[in-house]
Amino acid sequence: MTRSIRTLIPILKAQFQGPHDIAIVDAVSIDSRSLQNGPHTLFFALRGPNHDGHNFLETVYAQGVTNFVVHSIPESLVGKANFLIVPDTLVALQQLATAYRSEFSFPIIGVTGSNGKTIVKEWLNFLLSPDYHIIRSPKSYNSQVGVPLSVLGINEKHNLGIFEAGISTVGEMVHLQKIIQPTLGILTNIGSAHDEGFQSAGEKIKEKLTLFSAVELLILNKNRTIEAFLPPSIRTFTWSSDDKKADVFVMANEHADFTELRITYQKQCFKVVIPFSDFASIENAMHCLMVLLYLRYDEAVIQERMAQLYPVEMRLKVKNGQHQTRIIDDSYSSDFQSLKIALDFLESQQQYKKKTLILSDIFQSGLDNDALYAQVSLLVVSNHINRVIAIGPTISAYKRKFPNCLAFPSTQAFLEVIDSVVFEQETILIKGARHFHFEDIVTVLEEKTHETVLEINLNAISHNLNFYKAKLQSNTKLMVMVKAFSYGNGGYEIAKLLAHHKVDYLGVAFADEGVALKQAGIQLPIMVLNPESTSYPSLMQHALEPEIYSLKGLNAFVKLAEQKKLKRFPIHIKLDTGMHRLGFMEQDIPALIARLQQTQAVEVKSILSHLAASDDMKFVDFTLAQLTLFDALSTQMMEALEIQPIRHILNTSGISNFGQAQYDMVRLGIGLYGISNDEDEQKLLEQVATLKSVISQIRVIEPGESVGYSRRFMAERPTCVATVPIGYADGISRHWGNGKGYVTVKNKKAPILGSICMDMLMVDVTDIDCKEGHEVIVFGKDPSVMHMAKVLDTIPYEIMTSISQRVKRIFYRE
Template structure:
């Protein structure tokens, strides 16, 4: 197979490609931070509303990358590497992936829909892999960038592709259709996701079905309004409409299984699906239809369908034993997803020492020798300190890697390996499902009770980029990670923000900044409320203090003189109306006399805090604060030989007063998915979901009571579920006594009686549920804003109130 830079130049509409030597492309990259960038990399410098990869080309050249597709050549790099100049680098990436796809001639299955895409893809891979060598998009790589990157995982040994296509607005699907070129189309479900990107449901449908332009067949749930728009034949399924191509009749459900009688072409057969929820049954029916179209026998279909399994769609970061952190990717092992997981490991590592636990790798389509040579390169490039392999094959091919320990099975590893040897390291656990690596995760995970706070790192990235999209490219961003990241978690979120190259982190106290430094965070960190006694420690850990008083400034200067340091960065806070902390105008002359020609300190920034930027009713007050700040800055900076950074906008300030962004802004609660208006909230993704389980279910009679002080007395027979979470976990008692609720199986369960220290009770009389079922305490619904309103507080207080005993799980889709 030939894949060289010279091959693709004619197809990417190059404006300039001068004096290029022959170059065989080994790796396509768009991320300058990846450790997999090397001499065999072709780097596409993508530009967006709030990022420009051209800024990082010099760093890539230093790492050995020599070939770039760019929209412009930075002036200082013209003779330092080889550049292909195009009008649009994203379009060039997509055109390159089309060229690469056309090197192979195997059929493609293309999947779209509002949800269920990734699960159907993974299930089809499981169902078809005994008979095909399959390439598929890893995780949920279904975007304008994700799809082309996924295509580059193909090779000449694959004979089937399964790719998902996700869109969020019009004029996107046509690009993905040209890349995937599916012959079999699957429409999983039409829901409300991304409705805001379309003017109507019909426009959304019209856009999605563009994927099926050249399909031989489209598989979907019976839906006349969609079917009449499709350009090809269909196979439809239904549980209610017998006119569907495939009709499923649910017979019974027990022990977590559902028996369904399938009727197709006047023949009937039975399948046993190992799920009971409607979404899983729908996804399974889609898979049955696909197997029928591919002419699988009914016995084979029944045998394989009963072995379907829950799909974990996310890379999860968990707290491990002996001060370790775990990255749980224990359900898949293929080459493409290994590359993603290693990038995530580098991004999220909380310790310098990195350990990889890896099983045999399947579905690569490559000869074993070539596959494991590539894996060896990945491991070496990512500087893995210790490698533990599990499987009959992998250990033989990687035996020459330093610090490798090999086991033939998971059970052998658990029986023989000293688990206490894991200490102060980040461990990536990546294994094919058949190896049962979840047993390793259970053993290595720090034990907590069954209530967890899940933090969506993708949503944090999305919210960050939303606020950055309102800023000029040169405007710096400080992100607040104080109070344990607003209750969500400090280190992990700080690692993500460092990955996104924000300019500053903000913490409240020095000890928060010290913990971040100990976790390996190297970004500048500003301490907003430093105590004079902490100045020595701050200097030792390179933390930058906010100085808001003459007394504090003199105390810091005394420490600086004692330690004989110079030009130490400090940040001066001005009080313009918040009346909390900061210099007032009557102190400016004294302040100027101290900072003028002072070699011990450097005034890195001057700032103030807006008191009412969230409420447009106080616009005049806010504009007056901005005016006062501008005057104060001009006055104070006049005695300095440099211009400090100015910053005044907080989260709601960024949204409501974008024109006053100055040189830097401070992003706080908005990062975590909470805005200060309905309009702002519509633009943000939910970050945190607090989950628990049902511990027990009781049935009480009329007149019986629930909880302390008999605050709830039943007026009829009532089914009551107990949930192991209470006010010691951060659930406010004001949310109890039938004012608040939780979600169980997507249904509201009202909280009965007083919330206890460690438990709360809910009414499940009308909900089908059992002990062990998942309970949503807050998330998309109920949202923290709703809880805050009922509890007469604010979302900040709800977030930071979640106890540290609640386990945090960080995940990336």
């Protein structure tokens, strides 16, 4: 998309202010952190319930962006840049996408439903790409923001579009319909997702069907309930496995690893084999097959291509690599739009200064190769990639466009020499089209660990962060606690994400945690809450800022600072206002003030205290008394020392329950990780961590036989027992065993049998159709950490921080 600002004014119904309305823009951005922002970027300052892009306009301007769509202009930028002023920046983004979409007349497939949208979209892309230049939504860009960004990726060479649309409440789909303007529709299904946004199933169905109000044809699984809501003007093409009145009738013969579909269509019968046996995959495959039938594909072509369908990986994963490397695994797709997303993610998770990109040939860009790889080269340069490993015959021909480039004609050719290629202390983005099998490269480079993993959803971290930031006043700073390995979730990776979100401070418990973050490249200020005197030299060496809570500690730190001839080294003074754990008591304040007046070696950067019962409104009077005492003591210090330090006392529950006491900064802890003491607030947070393992072995025991140590489980019926390789050495409490706890297998509860062992636990899968190697959810959505804590009479903190370091953490972004 290349346009002048002048042509956009009437489209957006905007008021223009700025020096150059003839300026040219060729890219759209909503992310102030993207390294791809530049002089020809049009930046939309979006406002949401938990964020406001207007707060970052100066940052984006400093990146070289001079064209903005805003609700209001910061005084500091008046006259310096071009501003399109609109009442609502999201509406303006959608208006731009709608107008742009109207310039193209090729067919567009619109996909919606409760589940399967992204898989159907990706499979259709695979099935149709030999015959079309396809533009499709990158990843799962199906929201009010994602859809317009996807549509704005169309160019003149595309001749087919596939866009998915997702909604969470009424009144949303009408906007997406105007943007996508689909000519062919696919309704995957109507399930329980986002039920809370609708008053009834009927209301949800009508909202979903809004996407198809002007399609030439709608493909769906024949369903009387849905058909009752369909306007007569919408022509349908239906399939069914139980209603022979459908246009296509299918009989599924399921085997262990594949399904044979017997298709009856227009009095003709033929067979199609797909490499899946679960119902969801069969349903998704049928929607794709219906598109092939509608487009009149030959039976043999349908059979050949459907047999090659594959599992769709919808997430960018961060993994530990060998030789101090970090791997970003995006090894199943290679298109221009998703490359831009992956490079932004690389920057947000870059642990090492050196960045390597392993990239295959790029398909379905809609551009000729010269133009495509020129744009890819610009992306690589703007993201400061140090080395490119190009794999594929086409990209290899353009190796000179990339810095420090190694080129190979195939993945196998690279794997044959991979041992001679040095990978060390670098972040590696692995991004390849599926048929290049880049998963083989990931397997070679990743750190070898056992099959139990803790998956961390970085989108959820960002959501929860923004949820609490939205509760803060505009001038309130934010410290985020990453102590105890970020509450068990992973230290550096989350710290890097928080730095990407520009929080003001990080908090750790001990010096070694802070040292590790500093050595990993974290530049944010880090406060150490429990510094031991033996760690003072290390604190000073790594510019870590200690919490000082006693005169003894203060004297020792000042003495060392003076010996090192330090000046105004930042310290944080902890006051005890009622927690009675650490801190200066009221009677200590005069001596504290006197000692601080005697030295220039340290500077009081902040004064803080800690609330003992901010989560329990029974003790509201006690908490208010703490706040009153904190205000009095901190004011006494500020007046005596003539200083204006940062003051902070609120923790996560304090942010929610005592927002009037934000002072200069708040400290966000457990809430970041998706845990709240308030049931209503809990519903608004997103689940961050999912602990997964696999079934190692399945056996059947007879009545009277036992399982595990001390024979604590005795079978009363023939029982199918699955062994899972996770135990109390991994952090699973033994009290969770012996029938009290459970895991989830194939979306069903599998009770834990007998005692949990050091490295294993056994579960009852008698009534579950599962096999060795199948996935096991130890905690996540079900059972949740909150549920486990309640059963075990503990708190979620203990469950989360108990997960052993030997459990591999995998970080991903949807």
